[in-house]
Amino acid sequence: METVTNQLVSIEKPEIVAPPDWQPVIIGILCNWCSYAGSDLTGTSRLQYPPNIRIIRVPCSSRVDTWFLIKSLQTTADGVLVSGCHPGDCHYISGNYFARRRFLVTKKLLNFVGFHENRIQFSWVSAAEGPKFAKVVSKVTEDIKKLGPLHLYKKENFEK
Amino acid sequence: MDYTKQIQEIATRLFAEDKIDVFVGYRLTGFDDNQVPALIRESKDVPLLVFNQKSVFNLSNYLKNDHTRNKRVGLVVKGCDSRSLNLLLTESQVKREKLYVVGIACEGVVDDAGQKMQNCLECMVPAAVVYDELLGEANMERRFIINADIQDMAAKELVQRREYFEEVFENCIRCNACRHSCPLCYCAKCCIDQETATLYNGANTTSSAFHALMTWSLHLAGRCVDCRNCEKACPSHLPLHLFHKWNERVIYENFQEHLAGVHEGDRGAFYKYSMQDPDDFIM
Numbered sequence: 001m002e003t004v005t006n007q008l009v010s011i012e013k014p015e016i017v018a019p020p021d022w023q024p025v026i027i028g029i030l031c032n033w034c035s036y037a038g039s040d041l042t043g044t045s046r047l048q049y050p051p052n053i054r055i056i057r058v059p060c061s062s063r064v065d066t067w068f069l070i071k072s073l074q075t076t077a078d079g080v081l082v083s084g085c086h087p088g089d090c091h092y093i094s095g096n097y098f099a100r101r102r103f104l105v106t107k108k109l110l111n112f113v114g115f116h117e118n119r120i121q122f123s124w125v126s127a128a129e130g131p132k133f134a135k136v137v138s139k140v141t142e143d144i145k146k147l148g149p150l151h152l153y154k155k156e157n158f159e160k
Numbered sequence: 161m162d163y164t165k166q167i168q169e170i171a172t173r174l175f176a177e178d179k180i181d182v183f184v185g186y187r188l189t190g191f192d193d194n195q196v197p198a199l200i201r202e203s204k205d206v207p208l209l210v211f212n213q214k215s216v217f218n219l220s221n222y223l224k225n226d227h228t229r230n231k232r233v234g235l236v237v238k239g240c241d242s243r244s245l246n247l248l249l250t251e252s253q254v255k256r257e258k259l260y261v262v263g264i265a266c267e268g269v270v271d272d273a274g275q276k277m278q279n280c281l282e283c284m285v286p287a288a289v290v291y292d293e294l295l296g297e298a299n300m301e302r303r304f305i306i307n308a309d310i311q312d313m314a315a316k317e318l319v320q321r322r323e324y325f326e327e328v329f330e331n332c333i334r335c336n337a338c339r340h341s342c343p344l345c346y347c348a349k350c351c352i353d354q355e356t357a358t359l360y361n362g363a364n365t366t367s368s369a370f371h372a373l374m375t376w377s378l379h380l381a382g383r384c385v386d387c388r389n390c391e392k393a394c395p396s397h398l399p400l401h402l403f404h405k406w407n408e409r410v411i412y413e414n415f416q417e418h419l420a421g422v423h424e425g426d427r428g429a430f431y432k433y434s435m436q437d438p439d440d441f442i443m
Contacts, residue, residue: 004307004314005410066378067351070371087439097433101415104438105381105430108410109374109403112313114322123443136443152322153329153370 008111017148024078024144028053028137029068031061033091034126035083041130049134050141053081060084062095066106069120073110074155079119079144083136086124096124114152118143161267163211163295167236170262170293174234175203180260183234184222185209194272199227211236216269216277218387220245221343223254232258238266240279242288243385243421244343249290250427253346263291265298279386279401282306285422305412310405331396332369338400339376341393344383351375377403382411382429383420414438 030036036057042049058064061084072080082103090096103122111117121143123136151157167185174180187198187208195214199222200206218241222228237245242263248254265287268280280286284305287298313321336352339345352372377384377400384404391400411418411429415437418429 004311005406005413008314008318067371067375070374074367074371087435094433097435097437098430100437100439100442101430101433102378104414104441105407105410106378107441109378109381109407111318112321112406113325113370113374113403114318116318121443122441139443152326153367155365155367157367 005108008108008117022149024052024141024149025076026053026079026081026137026140026144027072027077028055028081028083029058029061029064030055030082030125031063031084031091031096032057032059034085034089035061035123035133037127038083038125038129038133041127042133045130047130047134049137052141052144053137060090060092060095060099062092062099062102064099064102066102069106069110073115073119073150074153078147078150079121079140081121081123081136081140083123083125083133086126089126115150116147118147119150161213161264161296163264164209166295167211167262168206168209171200171206171209171234172203174260175206179232180234181231182228183209184219184228185234185236186211186215186217186219197222211264213268213270216271216392218244218343218389220248221341221389223248223259223343224346230258232260234260234262236262236264237288237291238264238269239283239286239288240266240385240387241343242290243285243419244387246290246421246424246426247344247383247385247428248346250421250425259292261288261291261293263288263294265294265296267296277388278309279388282308282386284419289422290424305409307405307409309399309402310409313402313406326366328398329366329369329373332364332366332373332398333396334364334369334372335395336372337393337395338373338390341389342380343387343389344380344385345376351379373400373403377407380404381407382415382418382431384408385420 030039064082069080084096084099087096107120110120121140125133171183183200185198186195188210189196193214197217197219198208219235220241249256268276271277282305388401394400415429416434
């Protein structure tokens with residue numbers, strides 16, 4: 001069967017011109033058992049990663065309701081990163097399998113209505129992968145910097 | 161496709177045998193050939209019932225109001241309506257023993273202009289899957305999923321899609337008619353109405369419409385049966401089916417061809433998982 005949903009076109013050019021001192025705001029939603037411990041390890045190993053990420057700790061990646069992502073994009077964030085345990089490592093046995101399905105549909109839908117796919121990113125980071133976490137955050141920050149500030153559907157644009 | 165006579169016979173019989181308290185079907189509006197849902201409580205009103213290709217509404221929506229709750233109900237369902245009924249049964253919203261379901265092997269309904277509805281052209285399950293009695297041929301041909309407008313939209317550039325949907329969210333007046341007309345939106349207190357959720361309520365802005373419609377369509381992802389009650393109810397004529405069709409298509413392609421409500425006991429796509437689910441979008 002031919003696939004339609006995997007062929008979305010995404011542009012690379014910035015949406016609006018960023019001020020010279022602009023720094024992106026990235027909301028990082030991390031699972032308590034793997035990714036949060038992983039980010040902790042990154043810090044204790046004294047690895048550098050961009051300070052643009054604001055970390056929120058949740059019990060499990062399946063705790064991440066889809067409107068966490070929508071609300072983040074609608075208020076302050078220029079991008080969202082959700083990180084959880086690798087498949088098979090979930091503290092609650094199967095939480096990240098459920099989360100994976102929701103993430104795919106949310107990402108595709110937001111891309112469909114006009115958000116660049118790099119604005120919503122996901123990763124699996126275990127508690128032992130400090131260097132990987134630093135790499136992931138660097139990559140996400142770089143991607144968002146290329147895209148520029150997000151202005152789409154921002155709440156403050158519509159309130160007087 | 162005209163089952164008026166058969167449905168009237170069935171309703172008369174059910175009232176005579178005292179099997180139901182109320183029969184939910186269609187009747188004419190009285191001033192044109194369009195139809196509205198009818199709740200028939202006595203056998204003398206049965207001649208009002210009609211059923212033909214103008215019977216567009218999904219009647220399983222009427223199982224959640226005070227007129228039908230905790231009562232013995234007779235119900236007419238087409239293919240898509242029976243799928244949402246199946247989901248309501250699976251999600252413990254309706255008791256099967258209180259229902260008498262008249263299934264229809266549907267050949268497609270028409271819109272106001274007399275054209276066959278788009279969702280009927282793309283229908284995957286035309287015959288009812290839950291029924292006590294089936295009118296028409298049970299083994300109807302399953303049409304291949306086309307999703308023409310989804311394909312057109314997906315072929316567009318990101319900027320074009322963004323401009324198109326910005327206009328859609330701008331035109332939304334936040335009346336929540338889509339939610340009320342949806343058979344699968346049965347929560348007594350909707351998350352969009354939470355008093356603390358300041359992003360949802362209050363001002364009617366493009367931003368809040370974006371938030372409400374996205375949340376709504378994601379709550380229906382993997383459950384929506386494409387009956388298009390929401391689109392018929394929308395006073396701004398928003399193309400709400402685009403979100404649902406898109407989600408349905410994503411889920412159909414990626415999650416083992418899942419279709420909502422076709423099998424009994426099958427919950428939405430987000431209530432189960434598989435080891436083969438795609439993982440390539442995750443770093």
